[in-house]
Amino acid sequence: MRWKRTIQLVDVHCEGEIGRVATGGVPNIPGKTIAEQLNHINTVDDSLRRFLCLEPRSGPLGSANLLVPPRREGADAGFIILQADQAHAMSGSNAICVTTALLETGMVEMKEPETVVMLDTASGLVKATAACRDGRCESVTLTMPPSFVHELDLEVTIESLGTIKVDICYGGIFYALVDASAIGTSISKANARTLVEAGMKIKAELNRSLEVVHPEIPEIRGISYVMFRSEEPDGAVRTCTTMWPGRVDRSPCGTGSSANLATLYARGKAKVGDVLTSRSTIGTEFKVALSGVTEIAGRPAIIPTITGRAWTFGLTQMALDPFDPTAEGFAVTDVWGPEAGEIR
CATH class of the missing domain: 3.10.310.10 (Diaminopimelate Epimerase; Chain A, domain 1)
Incomplete structure (x- = not known):
């Protein structure tokens, strides 16, 4: 293989909404906080978002969640949500997907009947309390940022x-x-x-x-x-x-x-x-x-x-061939909708 970049993802959906979790191959993203890293993706370099969220490697549905080292004390993991338009600070369904992936892959030790996972996000620290049984994350309760x-x-x-x-x-x-x-x-x-x-x-x-x-x-x-x-x-x-x-x-x-x-x-x-x-x-x-x-x-x-609840349904390794002419990703209005015409 002559791949230039490879990223490993756990395929997860939360109540029907896909939230793949990038667990390996995520490059270093500049920023002292998750919010600064989010801003870097949105204003400086969005190539990783395009790689994971646009065609031909992805499609209109779902998000890609980048697992990054936490920056706040007491956090178990940090994550950033990538979607077709930009990186986003927080998502309940994606936080449930991330928690489920962390526990069911063993990246965070699962303890039954309950495991608490602290997530560092651009919007603040999120407490995820997972109900666990027989090696499975059955549901997750998120204490959300102040609304x-x-x-x-x-x-x-x-x-x-x-x-x-x-x-x-x-x-x-x-x-x-x-x-x-x-x-x-x-x-x-x-x-x-x-x-x-x-x-x-x-x-x-x-x-x-x-x-x-x-x-x-x-x-x-x-x-x-x-x-x-x-x-x-x-x-x-x-x-x-x-x-x-x-x-x-x-x-x-x-x-x-x-x-x-x-x-x-x-x-x-x-x-x-x-x-x-x-x-x-x-x-x-x-x-x-x-x-x-x-x-x-x-x-x-x-x-x-x-x-809410999430379910893992697969493992994906996404790769980039250095000679692929569609490396920057694309979207077409036939399936993405008329607004996709703004994507370059």
Whole structure:
């Protein structure tokens, strides 16, 4: 073989959302903190992200999680989420995938009935409490970064959608939260394309007109995703997180569910101790609990916990031939959606 680069990955999905975990071959990424490493990928050198997330080595679905040495004291591992658009600071489904991979491969010793894994992320330290039995990670409960409301009921006018209200909230990354009824549709697999197209328009307009920066972590800025929501007859929250360039998150979305819980708390609809069900577009579920309240830069914030499951389904070794003309990766609008035309 004449490979220039090889990276070993554990294939994992969390409630339907793929989150491959790069366990070997990850190069050194400059930065004193995970946030600085994230910023390096997004502003200096994104070749590794393109290698792992674009065609011909990957496709529109899922994420690649880079395992990196932790920078915070007490952390067992650090990780950075890579997706088609950029590196992201935090993801609930991906944190559950990472925890499951660390334990089931033996990279972190599994202890039954419970193992605590501390994850260093760009958004802060995340405590992952895994329920373990017979050598398997059965579920993971994440104590998420503090979540807070940036602005409620912001009116935004979108071509072809009219004027709609959005909540701008932080759940580990920034979200625009929109009631699905506001765009005249409901959340279902059949409506995924309609929701994605609306979500891309809303995200583009908000990032054009609104500057959003975390008050304590300047590397985290901008609206990452638009999540549509609706209430189910049984009281669960149905979610559809739309992701650039044109797909929906298959999981119930941990960071989005955390952001939404912050809106419920701000509106007096949730209190400490409440446990809600967040249900994905495909019907899989997270348990979302409001475990405490705190402050971030003087503003009210909550501490959410997210419980979900992940399954390992394979091992992959991804390689780069130095003579491959598609080394930089590519995306085509036929399967990636019209926004993929911006990828060069």
